[in-house]
Amino acid sequence: MRFLETFFRHRIVAILPVVLGLAVAAGYVLVQPRQYTSTASLWVDLTVPGNAAASAAEQYEDPSTYLQSQIQELLATRSFALAVGQSGGLISYLQDHPQSGASGLAAIPGLGALSSSGSAGSVDDRVAADLPNMVSVVTAGPQVLNLVVSGPSPQLAAAVARALIREFTSQVVTAAQSDDQTSVSYYGQQVAQAQLSLQQAQQQLTEYLAAHPKVPADGTGDATATELYEAVQIDQTSYQSLLSQYQQAQLDLANAKSQSGFEVMDAPAAGGTAVSITKKLVEAGAAGLLIGLLVSALIVTGLTWADRTARDAADVRRVLGLEVAASIEQIPGGTVTSTPAGET
Amino acid sequence: MSTEAVSSPRLARLHPGARKAGSASVSRAEAAAQARRLVPGELLDGCRQALQRVAAPGVRSYGITSSIRGEGRTSVALGFALVEWLDHERRTVVVDLDFEAPELHRRLDLPDSPGISELVEGHNNVEDFLQRAVGDVWLLSAGPSLDGDAPRCLSRLAQSTVMSQLVEWADTVVFDLPPILGTPTGLEAARLCGTPVMVIRAGVTPLARIKEATDALPAPPPVIVNGVSSSVPRWLRRMMGDVQ
Numbered sequence A: 001m002r003f004l005e006t007f008f009r010h011r012i013v014a015i016l017p018v019v020l021g022l023a024v025a026a027g028y029v030l031v032q033p034r035q036y037t038s039t040a041s042l043w044v045d046l047t048v049p050g051n052a053a054a055s056a057a058e059q060y061e062d063p064s065t066y067l068q069s070q071i072q073e074l075l076a077t078r079s080f081a082l083a084v085g086q087s088g089g090l091i092s093y094l095q096d097h098p099q100s101g102a103s104g105l106a107a108i109p110g111l112g113a114l115s116s117s118g119s120a121g122s123v124d125d126r127v128a129a130d131l132p133n134m135v136s137v138v139t140a141g142p143q144v145l146n147l148v149v150s151g152p153s154p155q156l157a158a159a160v161a162r163a164l165i166r167e168f169t170s171q172v173v174t175a176a177q178s179d180d181q182t183s184v185s186y187y188g189q190q191v192a193q194a195q196l197s198l199q200q201a202q203q204q205l206t207e208y209l210a211a212h213p214k215v216p217a218d219g220t221g222d223a224t225a226t227e228l229y230e231a232v233q234i235d236q237t238s239y240q241s242l243l244s245q246y247q248q249a250q251l252d253l254a255n256a257k258s259q260s261g262f263e264v265m266d267a268p269a270a271g272g273t274a275v276s277i278t279k280k281l282v283e284a285g286a287a288g289l290l291i292g293l294l295v296s297a298l299i300v301t302g303l304t305w306a307d308r309t310a311r312d313a314a315d316v317r318r319v320l321g322l323e324v325a326a327s328i329e330q331i332p333g334g335t336v337t338s339t340p341a342g343e344t
Numbered sequence B: 001m002s003t004e005a006v007s008s009p010r011l012a013r014l015h016p017g018a019r020k021a022g023s024a025s026v027s028r029a030e031a032a033a034q035a036r037r038l039v040p041g042e043l044l045d046g047c048r049q050a051l052q053r054v055a056a057p058g059v060r061s062y063g064i065t066s067s068i069r070g071e072g073r074t075s076v077a078l079g080f081a082l083v084e085w086l087d088h089e090r091r092t093v094v095v096d097l098d099f100e101a102p103e104l105h106r107r108l109d110l111p112d113s114p115g116i117s118e119l120v121e122g123h124n125n126v127e128d129f130l131q132r133a134v135g136d137v138w139l140l141s142a143g144p145s146l147d148g149d150a151p152r153c154l155s156r157l158a159q160s161t162v163m164s165q166l167v168e169w170a171d172t173v174v175f176d177l178p179p180i181l182g183t184p185t186g187l188e189a190a191r192l193c194g195t196p197v198m199v200i201r202a203g204v205t206p207l208a209r210i211k212e213a214t215d216a217l218p219a220p221p222p223v224i225v226n227g228v229s230s231s232v233p234r235w236l237r238r239m240m241g242d243v244q
Helices: A002-009 A011-031 A063-075 A078-088 A090-096 A123-134 A154-211 A223-258 A277-306 A313-320 B009-013 B028-038 B041-054 B073-088 B150-159 B162-169 B186-192 B207-216 B234-239
Strands: A036-044 A135-139 A144-151 A262-266 A324-328 B061-066 B092-096 B131-134 B137-140 B172-176 B195-201 B223-226
Touching: A002 A011, A002 A277, A011 A277, A036 A063, A036 A154, A063 A078, A063 A123, A063 A135, A063 A144, A063 A154, A078 A090, A078 A123, A078 A154, A090 A123, A090 A154, A123 A135, A123 A144, A123 A154, A144 A154, A154 A223, A313 A324, A313 B207, A313 B223, A324 B041, B028 B073, B028 B131, B041 B073, B041 B195, B041 B223, B061 B073, B061 B186, B073 B092, B073 B137, B073 B172, B073 B195, B092 B162, B150 B162, B150 B186, B195 B207
Parallel strands: A324 B223, B061 B172, B061 B195, B092 B137, B092 B172, B195 B223
Antiparallel strands: A036 A144, A036 A262, A135 A144, B131 B137
């Protein structure tokens, strides 16, 4: 009750932060450059590492979620962001329009120099800092991933979206090719060793059979011949297995370019839609309102805490232990209403 | 300010020297109406309740004081005096002892002279220095400005027979005292009168200052809390269970 009393006594001071918060939020949104979005949908069809469970129900991560995290990780790297910026024309756009890319505080006249994302840094710095904020990666389901790219023009947004898909594909293929090449090299060595081991075992068996012509080819009835025969069989099996894996690795390497793990269902179009200013106003207004309410609550709490006056008869009795003969609502002037001492 | 030849039996005891500020005669009803215009009725109700609580057999004087200035002391003093006359037909003198910032005469639209500062300079009768405020309520003003000589004036008042004359002449004496803190005469003035009553302005006077003032008095005074009107809307207070 004391808190409310302070609020209503200092209602202008209490309400001012809320009004200011709303005004600043609205002003902030209104000075931002117009934004357009371009959306692409990807069908994700890949095997998620670690998802070797027997059924899909036991999988703990959707393919689209896995791909989403991969894209977001890459977006946070400078080299990937610059590659996308270069390929999508964002860098050249910013070079041609040094002020148009300014957003956030940098978009407010006079504050550009104070903002780290303003035009004070190089274009590369701006691209590396701004690109992650321009791209939203949203899962639409277990297999579908949406890429939403915003930009100062619909053409640029679409170009950046296409570049993002292209560069990501390149990254995935390069990584896959590297893995497959390693597998091919590894299995190639293993096959060569297995082949050598098989040849040696076969030679030993042949020599033994030549020295013992009465012994049958499978070594039946002769312990040494049987042992040599079994060794040949084991090496043969091992060789065949490794050869199969080697061939699979070669096949994977050959197909790596077409194994990005996703397909573009809806390609980004240049006729992107403008970001609704109403929606941004509502979002910023809500944030401004929240911050204003917080500041207001802090101010009222501070005022309440700092108020060391007697507010009513109860305060006088409780704190000072004095007998209250009467309480008068207000003198002089205004509406004056007395109340019995015991009722306040 | 008009004077009256009221048909109250008590007025028969009026000292012939009592100063009259006018010559027009008014009825008691008219005087009562005048009195009610001087202060809001709600303030009178508050003073009435306070008097019911602090009144005791033999108590004939009240000193209205406060911790600091601006707490509604003069209004309450005037309210006490008017209630004493309106409700009980007691001849009441309201005495302005706030020599540094006398206010009562302005409220009553009366001149500041004659007053106590002149009264204590010689062997004078109190009755010659009274001004009729309204009905049977009389003002003894502080007098012309004392230019920082308030302590000496108060000291002379304490040594004189003025206080005993007042008590003898009037049924009730209400003193408008200076605040306890921040004035050189506040505490001494409070000690002169019988029953000090402290006015506290809610939301203005710090509790520490109130405590400092009450601790300086010989005994904890009864209190009138002024300005307790809540800024919170009534519907909200009702919702919070703060009002019936």
